[in-house]
Amino acid sequence: MPRPKKKRKVNNPPKMLGFKPFGIRFCETEHVVMQYEEYETVKLVIYDDLSQDEAADQMEVSRPTLTRIYNSALKKIGQAFVEGKSILIKGGDFEFEENWYKCKRCFKLIVEVDNDLKSDNCSSGDVHDLVNLNE
Template sequence: MPRPKKKRKIDHPPKMLGFKPFGIRFCDAPHISLQFEEYETVKLVIYDKLSQVAAAEKMEVSRPTLTRIYNSALKKIAQAFVEGKAILIKGGDYEFEKDWYKCKSCFKLIDDINHSAVCGDCPADADTKDELINLNE
């Protein structure tokens, strides 16, 4: 019986839900699902320029596990790029370092709601009460 998968630590959720190819309607484009931990490996290794060892420590996984996740992400991104597919970022075995919320009106990411139900950046007349989405669920 295999060992249960360990949840990967993710510092910050992505600002977007995915990407779509320019010139193709989203509803017409087939899509590829990129898991949150795959997004995180690409962000840490390429964008933040961490070594795979440092990125693995940050995500609390082994370096070979990080390499497998990273290679899977690169393969999916390349497939989407070459075949003109949309990328949806969702799912996976992950947990955030802290609680994250997203405003349904302006899509701002909020890491601490301070017992408030609004993001604070939406206009006062906007109907945003209780309109935060908990990204940790």
């Protein structure tokens, strides 16, 4: 019997829900779903310029596991880029370091600190939990 899959650590959620190709309506494109942990590997390795070993430590996974997740993310990005598909970022087997929410009106990210929601320039209070939204 295989051992249970370990949740990957994701520091912060992405600011957006995904990307779409320029010049094509979103409803007219096919979608590629990128999981949160795939987004995190691209952010850590490419954007933050960490080695795969450092990124694996930060996500609390082995280096070979990080490489598999990272290669899957690159394949999805390449497919979306070449075939003109939209990328949706959702789901996966992950957990955030903190409790994150997104405002349903202005789409700003909101973090929970000491059981209080903290956001810059958002007071609507109409929020949804990013973890439960993306399961």
